[in-house]
Amino acid sequence: MERLDEDASVISASKVTGTDVYNTEGQHLGEIHDLMLDKRTGKIAYAVMSFGGFLGIGERYHPLPWATLKYDTRQGGYVVGLTKQQLEGAPRFGRDENPAWGDRTFEQRIHDYYRAPPYWAAS
C-alpha cells in the first residue's frame, strides 16, 4: 500500500481508498472502501470503512464521519478513536444493503454515534 503524503493538504480520492484504518491501540479495524460525497456542497459526508469477509463475501461497511479520521504517518493509515467493542455497535450495512444516504434520520444516528458534527452543519 502506497503511503499517503501527510504534508499534502490536497489528496486524491483514489489514494484514500484502500488505506488501512486502525484504532488508537494499533489494532487493524478495516480499510477505506469508498467515500460518500454531498453533491450540493462538495463535502465528504463519510468515509466508508470495510471490514471482515473474504473476497467481498460477508464484508460489512461502516460509514465514518470524515472528521473522525486522523492520518498517522508511523502506521501509514488512518486512526480512529474506537475500540473493537465500540465498533461492534456502530452503524453499519451489508454488501447488498442500500443505505439511506441523504436521509437525515439515518445519518443523524451515525453522527450521534461518533459525536461528530454532521456534514450538513455549517463548517
Added chain:
Amino acid sequence: MERLDEDASVISASKVTGTDVYNTEGQHLGEIHDLMLDKRTGKIAYAVMSFGGFLGIGERYHPLPWATLKYDTRQGGYVVGLTKQQLEGAPRFGRDENPAWGDRTFEQRIHDYYRAPPYWAAS
C-alpha cells in the same frame, strides 16, 4: 456506464469516477479520472478530468473546480460550460507530471480560468 442517481444528495466517489463529461453543445470532453480532496475541510477541491491518449499513454488531465460540473440525467454525464477551444487553453497536466496541489498560485490559476470560487473560500 452506470448512471448516477440524480435525486440522491449523497453519491459515492467510486461512482463519480469514470463518469463522462460533456460540454453544453453535447460534445464529449473526457471523463472523471479522480477527485482531489482538501484534507482539512473535507471538501472536494477538484474533479480531475482525463481526455485524449490511448490506454493511458498521452492522456492529459484537467483539474475542474467541483462547482463547474452539473450532472445531466439525459446524457448520463456531467456537463461543463466549456467549448473544446476553451479547454485547449485550460490548466492541465500530463500523466507523469506532479501538479502542485495545495500551492495557492497554481490553484488560483485554475479558479481564475473557470471563474469559480476557490475551495478554500468560505462556503
